[in-house]
Amino acid sequence: MSLVDPIGQLFLRLEGRNQPxxxxxxxxxxxxxxxxxxxxxNLVARMRDITDVQPPFNQRLRMRLGTAFWTPDTAMDMDYHVRHLALPEPGAIRDLLALVSMLHGALLDRSRPLWETTVIEGVTGNRFAVYTKFHHAMMDGVSAMRLIGRYLNDTPDADTLYVPWHAPRTPRKPRRGGLVRSLAAGAKQIHGLPGVAHALGINRQDAKYDGDYTGPAEAPACMLNKAISGSRRVAAQGYDMARIRRVATAHDVTINDVVLAMCATALRHYLLDNDALPHKPLIALVPVSLHGKDSEAGNRVAVIYANLATHIADPAERLHTIARSVDYWKRRYKRLSSDQIMTFTGALSAAAGLNLLSGLWPTKQAFNVVISNIPGPKEARYFGDAPMQGMYPVSIVLDGQALNISLVSYDDSLEFGLIACRQSLPSMQNLLRYLDDALNELGAPATEAPSAT
Incomplete structure (x- = not known):
């Protein structure tokens, strides 16, 4: 058995019927x-025949004294884990997303390894879809993207089919034993504590005097932060990366700054539609990966708090306000090691985490929305010999966090995956149109329609 990492333990404790x-x-x-x-x-049959299941997909949970451990599962049922469904004709995209919304609202069975793959045929345009879900305790989004990069083919090859649970292994350097590694990690954390304490002191000063500082507990009350039900709505669409680069170049900002500005503009329009735009700017929690080159599974993530400047009407001014807010955290983190950053953000966000777990302060918001940007494959990929036209992340929502925006880069496109509580946020799919409007407002009109999925 192996102990589930601390962030994984938190995800397991947060889970409930309304909050998978x-x-x-x-x-x-x-x-x-x-x-x-x-x-x-035939593709589904080939997938089910791949029974040499690799970690962490061959692990199930075992609880000891209220603590979760991973233990190997010796009775894998591939017919259970690999499902086959079909859309009714004509296989419209809205039907695909409605099905994915339903599948994503269902809890994983904790008596089995915490993953499922569903192959969905009959998608319009002679296409099919593969929806794979796994518990966040198994791995984070960056680990998942690395895994996808390993099991998809660079060229079409009907004879070579890899799947998430059996992908080519990346050569890894030999590692020291678990006890030695744990002791070394503990020593590094202790050695880094003075730097973390100093950073927290600077943080308190910047909160008072630095106009670009954005931290937890500064988020306004908003309709995005309602209690949630178990119902979900998924929306997905791709946007040409060339348009985003044009905006970044024209305004001398980064791609990530433009992405946050797109989200801010879309949220501003959506909230105006619902007569619910706060006077103060929305705050986004933006995860930052701290994975090294050799890390594959688990959760190793820090966060920044970004000012989305939704109270500003001018798109360019909004973009540059966002860029300054993000740049503040970049400067701060350059002075810390990755372990110090993990400790620092844990301390900084402790109250927000306690609030999420306990609901003690339902009117207090550390942030309004989570926006995750994950790098994906830069060139076209193939599932066996099937060309992959799009890949879209589908994340989680929480009580008090009814919307999540995740995106991944793929083959010179930026693929957005939005998920929301269907009851809390009506007509959430309108955000896709507003994301496109944001690029138009910043001077990058589309030469063709965005790639809808």
Missing amino acids: MHVAGLQVCDVPAGAGPDYVR
Whole structure:
């Protein structure tokens, strides 16, 4: 048995019927030219025949004294973990997303390994989709993207089929034993504590005197921060990376700054539609990966708090306000090691985490929305011999956090995956149109319609 990491323990404790704590990926692929009518059925059979399941997909939970451990599962049922569904004709995209919304609202079975893959055929345009969900305690989004990069093919190859639970292994350097590694990690944390304490002291000063500082507990009350039900709505769409680069170059900001500005503009328009725009700016929690080159699974994430400047009407001014807010945290983190950053953000966000767990202060918001930007494959990929046309992240929502915006780069496109509580946020899919409007407002009109999924 191995102990579930501390962040994984937190995800397990946060989970409830209205608050599943799994994340997912949705890949949309073309049926290869010349393939027969049974192509998808045969593909599913091949996937189920791959029974050499690798960690962490062969691990299930075991609880000891209220603490979660991973233990190998010796009775894997591949028919359970790999499902096959079909959309009714004509297989409209809205039907695909409605199905994914329903699947994403269902809890994973904790008596089994915490993952499921569903292959969905009959998508319009002679396509099929692969929806894979796994518990956030298993791995974070960056680990998942690295895994996808390993099991998808660089070229179409009908004879080579990899799957998430059996992907080519990346060579790794030999590591010291678990006890030695734990002692070394503990020593590094103790050695770094003075730097963390100093950083927390600077943080208190900056909160008073630095106009670009954005921290927890500064978020306004907002309709995005309602209690949630178990119902979900998923929306997804891709945007041309060239348009985003044009905006970044024209305004001398980063791609990530433009992405946050797109989200801010979309949220501003959506809240204005609902007569619910706060006078103070919305605050986004933006996860930052601290994974090294050799790390594959688990959760290793810090966060920054970004001012989305939704109270500012001018798009360019909004963009530059966001850029300054993000740059503040970049400057702060350059002075700290990755372990210090983890400790620092844990201390900084402790009250927010306690509030999420306990609900003691339901009117206090540390942030209004989570926005995650994960790097993905830069070139086209294939699932076996099937060209992958799009890949979309599907994350989690929480009580008091009814919307999550996640995105991944793929083949010179930026693929947005939005998820919300359907009862708390009506017509959430309108945000997709507003994301496109944001690029238009910043001077990058589309040459063709965004790629809808």
